[in-house]
Amino acid sequence: MPESKRTRIGLIGCGFYAQNHLHAWSDLKTEGADLVAVCDLDGAKAEAAAKQFGAKAYSDARAMFTAEQIDLVDITTQMNSHKALAALAAEHKVGAIVQKPFAPTWADCIDIVETAKRHGTWLAVHENFRFATGMRRVRAVIDSGAIGQPNWARLGFRTGYDVFKGQPYLAEEKRLVILDVGIHVLDLARYFLGEVKHLTCETQKRLPHVKGEDTATVMMRHNSGAVSIVESTYAARKIPDAFPETLLEIEGTEGSIVVGRGDKMQVTTQGIFFEENIGSPLLSWTSRPWHNSQEAVLHTNRHMLNRFRAGDAADTSGEDNLKTYALVEAAYEAAASGQSVKPPQWIAKS
Ligand SMILES: NC(=O)c1ccc[n+]([C@@H]2O[C@H](COP(=O)([O-])OP(=O)(O)OC[C@H]3O[C@@H](n4cnc5c(N)ncnc54)[C@H](O)[C@@H]3O)[C@@H](O)[C@H]2O)c1
Incomplete structure (x- = not known):
């Protein structure tokens, strides 16, 4: 591919989950993605990533944007820093992919979308569950008409896996399971059944060492008339544990x-x-039990790369992801009020 057509990628936040993004960008080199710069406030993490993946290391994002000609930046930091980093990208006319959750609040999510709009820059949210091989296959079956019109579903991410070991900050979050993983499952419900009219939600705190809710049960009425139940918990005690699989049932008029x-x-x-096995194949850098989620990162990044190049919005553009985040907001409001919430x-x- 000629140099002019290649896409120069920067990545900010070389922590736990970013390792998957780094491997995915490395795999996408053959498709025209060049990871040119990586950045982390912790210089040692940036250096380690730079060394392993052949990029230049920075410990300051502004310095990276100033020194490098970046086309597309992948922001893989925790949500508190997304607004400032996305604004920096927009200011430098650089397209941005932002990890989920988009931001800690609805107002901040809107701010990120409006800032990109104002600067005319491309923006997407790295909502990877819907890009997993298995979830794409489920959608393909729905699209084939095999089950007719979907009219009821239950989707669940129920685990007791110690997520706090790899991500200790989660134990401190006041909004925990809905914002951390429920958001993925709510996005899947939209992906399979369409937009939501209203919902109710019950939350529970069953783990002693966490600040936020570790269990949430959401019931939604979709615009199509379909009803779905979205469940998420970090407090299940089951052998074998399903982590990190999303289990689901979708019923339709024909199947x-x-x-x-x-x-x-x-x-x-x-x-x-x-019956079909819809698991992801193991890649050289993926391992069980994370392999489905890891491979989904590769598919997500490929989708982002291609849409960015074509100048088209990603399926999970900033604007699209506001609709998923709106379900998170509604779920917390419904849990607090005991009411059905739009x-x-x-x-x-404009
Ligand atoms: N899609 C998924 O399945 C999935 C799974 C796990 C985590 N995540 C998401 O990934 C994001 C990162 O989570 P994590 O567990 O990898 O976090 P982490 O704390 O391990 O890594 C974040 C890194 O960002 C760096 N950082 C923070 N602010 C920065 C700034 N302004 N400039 C440069 N570097 C900065 C930190 O030093 C840290 O190394 C979160 O939003 C999380 O929800 C997604």
């Missing part, structure tokens, strides 16, 4: 899809049954 443990998809279509809407200024 159903059940995804159970071990990436097994069972489909009933007009009285006929078939998700907030963002209306573009």
Whole structure:
């Protein structure tokens, strides 16, 4: 690919989950992505990533934007820093991919979207669950018409896996499971069943060492009339544990899809049954039990790269992701009030 057509990538935040992004960008080199710079406030982390992946290291994002010609920046820091870093990218006319959760508050998410709009820069949220091989396959079955019109679903991420070991900051979050992982499952519910009219939610704190809710049960009415239940917990005690699989059942007018443990998809279509393994293959840098999530990072980054180059919005653009974040907001409000809540809407200024 000629140099002029290649895309120069920068990455900010070389922590725990960023390792997957770094490997994914490295795999995408053959498709025209050049990871040119990495940045972390912790200089040693930036140096280590730079050495392993052949990029230049920075410990200050502004210095990186000033010194490098970056086309697209991948922001893989925790949510508190997303607004400032996305604004810096927009100011430098650089496209940005922001890890989920978009930001700690609805107002900050809107601010990030409006800032990119004002600067005319490309913006997407790294919502990777819907890009996983298995979830794409489920969507393909729905799109094929095999189950008819989907009208009921249950989607669950229920685990007792010690997520706090790799991400100790989670134990301190006042908004925990819905914002951390429920957000992915809510996004899947949108992906499979469309937008949501209203929802109710019950939360629980079952783990003694965490500040926020570790369990949430959300019930939603979609605009299509379908009803879904979205469950997320870090407090399940089960052997075998399903981490980090999303288990689901989707029922439709002509059949159903059940995804159970071990990436097994069972489909009933007009009285006929078939079964398929929908797990991701292991890549040189992925390992169980994270492999589905890790491979989804590769698919997400590839999608972002191609859409950015084409000048088209990503499926999970900033604006699209506001609709997922709106479900998070509505779920917390519903849990606090005990009422059914309509998700907030963002209306573009122009
Ligand atoms: N999609 C998924 O499945 C998934 C899984 C895990 C984590 N995540 C998300 O990934 C994000 C990062 O989580 P993590 O666990 O890797 O966090 P982490 O704390 O391990 O890594 C974040 C890194 O960013 C650096 N950093 C913070 N502010 C910075 C700044 N202004 N400039 C440069 N570097 C800065 C920190 O020094 C740290 O090394 C979170 O938003 C989290 O929710 C997503």
